[in-house]
Amino acid sequence: MRLQKMTGIIIALMMCMSCNQFRESIHDTLYGSDTDSSYKDLPSGEDETSTTTSSSTSTHLSTSSSTTHTTVVEQRNGTTIIYNSTKTSGDNDFLGNAGKLVAAERALRELPAFAGKSIHLYRSIHFYEDGRINVTIQHPQNPEYIDEYNYSKGKWEEPKPVQMSVRDNISESLVSLDDISFASATAVYRNYNRKAEDVAGAKPLTHIYGIFRGNSITWYPQSINGSREKYFISFTPNGSLKDYYRE
Structure with missing residues (x-):
């Protein structure tokens, strides 16, 4: 009788160990093991809400109770560009959030x-x-056509055709999104508002636009x-x- 009890206890322990190993295997598959070099704990008090990586762009977005930090690292034509932005709670800005702008660009690229x-x-x-966001884009199939694309409420709307003239030199005003x-x-x-803070009576930006000439972009406004x-x-x-200088 005692031998049967001992045998039953041993079998139960072995089943328990097997269940634990099974649960650990599932955890490691979904989240990575603690010894996996690709698995890293986030700083205390922060949650990782979005991490995306591609051959050209890496974005890290983390939030705490009062701030949101966004770091965007991009490779463009062999040059590494790093964008950093910090939003405090209650600040619903769009222009100052690099993560939102990168998401909009990615959504544009992913349109069928x-x-x-x-x-x-x-x-x-x-x-x-x-x-x-409002932008005009060369038609992907007919280079003589131009369409207007509008981004609102987190998504791109259906494109609208733009009437063109035979006098329009389309090639002079094109810039690759790459x-x-x-x-x-x-x-x-960020750079505009930093300077505007020191100019009495100046207002922060609510509209930024770029003009394409000679296959390059020029940013506006150009005055404070x-x-x-x-x-x-x-x-x-x-x-x-x-x-930057006084006029």
Whole structure:
């Protein structure tokens, strides 16, 4: 009788160990093991809400109780560009959030019309504080056509045809999306507002736009208007400060 009890206990222990190993195997498959070099704990008090990696762009978005930190690392034409932005709770800005702009760019690239095709932006692109983006793009199948794309409430709407003239030189106002980044608008936003803080009466940006000429982008606005002073300001294609002086 005692031998039967001991045998039953041993069998139960073996089954328990097997269940634990099974649960650990499932955990490691889903989340990675603690010894896996690709598995890293986040800093205390922070949650990783989104991490995406591709051959050209890596985005890390983390949040704490009061702030959201976004770091975007991009490789564009052999140059590494890093965008950092920090949002405090209650700050619903769109222009200052590099993560949101990168998400909008990624959603544009993933539209079925552009599957396996290059995207060429035409003439201008506009970013608004309320979360809208307006851009004109060369038709992916007919290079003589231009369509208007509007981004609102987190998604791209159906494109609208743009009436063109025979006098329009489309090729002069085209820029490949591979050569610019939507996140550059965040750099423009941050650099502009840093300077505007020191100009009495100047207002923060609510609208940023880029003009395409000679296959390059020029960012606007290029002036900061205060109550008593006016300053000229310009930016590099990636949004860094280029020139700044009083007019």
